Amino acid sequence: MRVVAVLAVVVLAAGCSASEPPPEDPSVDFSADDRKVTAEPFLYCDVQVKDCKRDNTAQVKLEVAPGTPVLVSVPQEVAETPWSVVIQYRTAAGEQMPPETVATFPPNKSSTFEALPPGDGDQLQTVEVKQAGAKLVRDDKGEAAAVSRGVWSAQISPPAA
Template identity: 35%
Template sequence: MRRVLITVLASAAALVGCAAPSQPEVTFYADGQSVATGPRVRFDVANGREVRDEAALVRLPVRPGEPVQISVPAQLSDHAWSVSFSYLDAAGERVDGGSELFLPGDGQHAYTLALPPGSRKLLLVSVQEVVFLNGIEPVVSAYWDMETPA
């Protein structure tokens, strides 16, 4: 009986060890509401593969002039990361922008996105994990995306 129990426990431990690692979640907060999501797109750079999860695209209403606070876990901030975004300016033209690149030693776990005064509507916010190929070439390896409802 003891031998059977040891075999069952060893098998269970092996299965747990083989489980896919959990993906870090990014939290977007605006106007008293928040949503958290895993990566919408991940690139397996070593194998040249792309993994998409369209269900990971989250929506959050953001009133004009209100900031969006973004919180990333240590699992992500231990890598280089940045924020990109798109919005409609006062004339209704689409404008794309981005934050600085946050490096692992920065200790940066949050970012507040505030659009210029007079902006009409935030369209999309994307947190991007950045890896450096050969130690020098920056490449985005994952995206966490939030859009505002139409």
């Protein structure tokens, strides 16, 4: 009887130690005209933003003419959380503009956004998606702001002449 009990414990322990592989990190699509690129996160953390991994090679590139919007599509696991879109662009006059948050979505409100350059002839340079984590910090105005748990980025350039 004792051998059977020990064998049962060993079998149960072996079954418990076999773990499923962790889920893949979500990816985000950036598209313009008839071109689409898929970005893996260059920063992705657990929801508490304590365990993070970074992949500096994950930024994708997309050629887009000045004045052309970029469509952002996020998967369900991002859309069901707060997320935002940040752009950086150069004006038609050549002025470099700082990064600007152009959209913020509450959970389950949207899975797509069309990032538009603000003015005629403005050239998007970067379009980023930021997924909020559960960790909060104080911004420069003293207000609570969520720390990004995931960041996906597309570097935008005009088509080669």
